[in-house]
Amino acid sequence: MRAVFKATLIALALALLPAQVVAAAPQAQSDSASELSSVGAAKLPEPKPNQAKRPTARGVGAAEDSCARVRARIDVLKAEGAQTVACVTSAPARKPSAPSISPSSFSAEDDREALPLPPWCYESSNGDGTWYYNRFQACSIATNLVNVIDVKSGATVGQIFYQTNEYVYTNDELANWGHQVTIRLVTQWGETAGTTVQGDAICNGTCTLSVGHIDFPSQPLSQSNPPFGEAFPETTATATGAVGEAKSVMYWQFKNPKWAKQPDLVGSQVAVPIRCDNDTKGVSTVGCVFKDYEPVNVVSRNGLYPKYAKHISEAQASGLPGAYPDGQPLTRQTDSAEATKNRSTACPQASKGGYTRPAGYSCDEYPFASTHEGAANNPTLGRSFSWCQISQLSSRTGPGWSACMIPATENTAAGRDDLRPFYNKNRVLEKDKFYVWIVD
Incomplete structure (x- = not known):
């Protein structure tokens, strides 16, 4: 008889063979794979193999x-x-x-x-x-x-x-x-x-x-x-x-x-x-990946996080990194203190001279605070877009960062149910490269 780990490996490998879809509603422990983003039962495109x-x-x-x-x-x-x-x-x-x-x-x-x-x-x-x-x-x-x-x-x-x-x-x-x-x-x-x-x-x-x-x-x-x-x-x-x-x-x-x-x-x-x-942040189990493949998080404009996807798409189009397949990759940052610096630079609170949050909205930053490309690395190169409700920032192109007000529940869910599971599933370690692919 097959050993338990052998049967488990084969069952999981078989699950990868058909076209992958995500049918589950958003939840704290998502099963989203590197090539997928939660989008109901819709099929998302798969990045090409290396x-x-x-x-x-x-x-x-x-x-x-x-x-x-x-x-x-x-x-x-x-x-x-x-x-x-x-x-x-x-x-x-x-x-x-x-x-x-x-x-x-x-x-x-x-x-x-x-x-x-x-x-x-x-x-x-x-x-x-x-x-x-x-x-x-x-x-x-x-x-x-x-x-x-x-x-x-x-x-x-x-x-x-x-x-x-x-x-x-x-x-x-x-x-x-x-x-x-x-x-x-x-x-x-x-x-x-x-x-x-x-x-x-x-x-x-x-x-x-x-x-x-x-x-x-x-x-x-x-x-x-x-x-x-x-x-x-x-x-x-x-x-x-x-x-x-x-x-x-x-x-x-x-x-x-x-x-x-x-x-x-x-x-x-x-x-x-x-x-x-056994070093993936937020994961308690050992796991294995092909590290030379830079994983791709696929997010749909028509999925569960439309404003989140729109912000990332426009930010990438303005010259910020992470766009698949032709952009420069993002780099994972696992230091919580550095992530806080990035978040505070891109999305300062109104009480600290930052932005007023409209009712029901929260501030979304890109590149993510959990990357080495976050806002603290280029604090003066912020930008936003006309629909983002941040008058303190203007449009620009090239290096830097972007901030945008998007629905608070969507912003929280995108981080909890999409980005965090993507990091965990793909065992994205400190300084690992990755991409975000925005699709229709």
């Missing part, structure tokens, strides 16, 4: 060199009496297509069932091994060949054309992550019948991986039931205030009793580090 080059796994020769090494030793192999040998090499990239499998057919209780890749992985990949990732998921599709070589003649007498579908997924409330590789057979011919594949896994960095959390048994190569392996490393950055990074590696090897020499072990390491921490 990409990273395919790395070479530690301790494993690059697959591209395997067949070259075999041919360089062909005379030695002849002398040893070998008849056929096999090797792995890269193949011309082939645009992958998603298998006709519905995510709804998968269950976290299935003991052996490979998770499907996110749709954006197939859309992004050209089959060249490039990694694509967001804050919680990473995937790669690579195209390779197993060549079977007749030692006496040097001719290729068999070939397996296959793609590896890799999927790494984290969770903001768990100390483990999943790393899966599926071997998808495209074509095979010649001396390849009876081939099996099996594998192993390791993790490098602030992590541990027990034998019991690796599952890659020997399986027959098959188009109808693709073999796969998975591993569930665990961070060791669990003490209060701890932050650690790690990368996991999956290995696999093809075997066939007819081959005198089996192909080399092939390995693939996730291209971007997984950061796990």
Whole structure:
């Protein structure tokens, strides 16, 4: 049976696969993901994944060199009496297509069932091994060949054309992550019948991986039931205030009793580090993310916070940072005293020479007080807009900050039910970069 953490990880990964929506009304403990903002049941656009080059796994020769090494030793192999040998090499990239499998057919209780890749992985990949990732998921599709070589003649007498579908997924409330590789057979011919594949896994960095959390048994190569392996490393950055990074590696090897020499072990390491921490402000659990992805908080003008969204949109348009995808990112500030300085600079109380709050309204500042770009960094560069009811500030462009009066209940809810859960869900630590995307 699956361990509890394994079943939980897979259930959460499955929940990420369909188009994400938020159906719940605003509440203090929101489940808003980095790509979402509370907006009733409406679907919001999803930011694009980042990409990273395919790395070479530690301790494993690059697959591209395997067949070259075999041919360089062909005379030695002849002398040893070998008849056929096999090797792995890269193949011309082939645009992958998603298998006709519905995510709804998968269950976290299935003991052996490979998770499907996110749709954006197939859309992004050209089959060249490039990694694509967001804050919680990473995937790669690579195209390779197993060549079977007749030692006496040097001719290729068999070939397996296959793609590896890799999927790494984290969770903001768990100390483990999943790393899966599926071997998808495209074509095979010649001396390849009876081939099996099996594998192993390791993790490098602030992590541990027990034998019991690796599952890659020997399986027959098959188009109808693709073999796969998975591993569930665990961070060791669990003490209060701890932050650690790690990368996991999956290995696999093809075997066939007819081959005198089996192909080399092939390995693939996730291209971007997984950061796990017990240092996210306001969160008491350990969780993990892909730190190189700068999360995006999506807020709709037609959602629960229209004036909040309007203010941010106009502030960004005036030259302030944070706009996705072309603006400069914001930077998280976790020091409460500094946040208070930012808030007091942008929104001083009338009793202290600041702004009178109209009945039912409160002062909203942008960039957020919880960022290093907040108002205290440029105290003289404030601005506002004609509808914002702050006569002490005029319009301007360029660096600085903005203040605006918006409905008090909306202002409070946006911070409590949107921005704070966004920070928590995405484990946005001190000096982490992030964006705010205002959409219709």
